[in-house]
Amino acid sequence: MSATGWRHFGTPIAATVITLPFAAMLIMLLARRRQHAGVDPAWALRSAFAEVAMIVGTVPWVWMILTPDPGHARGRNLVPFRDLANQFHVGLTFAAIQIGGNLLVFASLGFFLPIRFRLGPGFVLALGIVCSTTVETLQWVLRLGRFSSVDDVIVNAAGALIGAFCAMPWWRSRLPAAAPLRAGASVDLEVA
DSSP: OOHHHHHHHHHHHHHHHHHHHHHHHHHHHHHHHHHHTTOOHHHHHHHHHHHHHHHHHHHHHHHHHTSOOTTSOOEEEOSTTHHHHHHHHHOHHHHHHHHHHHHHHTHHHHHHHHHHSSOOHHHHHHHHHHHHHHHHHHHHHTTOSOEEEHHHHHHHHHHHHHHHHHTGGGOOOSSOOOOOOOTTOOOOOOOO
16 A cells, blocks of 8 residues: 555554454354344344444544544535545546545445345435535534545445445345245244
């Protein structure tokens, strides 16, 4: 990774790598607890993994975005696609780093949310917009020396939506699979 790339992404990458052993322990503890409560072992592990992965894959990026950058004056852009066009004028590498980073901010949240909960891509997109708008507003209000842009909201939300579609094969089904019932058999509903 280049020096510029590491300067932008080093903190969230390092934080994610450092937390992986703790995340694995938390996944196992949550899965075991759910199994003891009578949840199917496969679902207990899958749901625990999705919940922890949402947090581990999102929090370091948000932490990076909300870290003050005292060397810069704060700025804002409320005109859609103006900031994206400016990034390409600076250079293709710069644009790739900025757009790639913004796509990753809520990609993990978007990927694992429909795996854990019965939520569709529309909800994931709306949540991405709300979360990104909140982060961009905090950057501006808290005077963090960061650039708040409507384009960041667009790209962050797109990252969440792309994450959701990438996870489509593993989405939690909207309706339980119909199984033939024997006469007099009881129906057990899945408890999430």
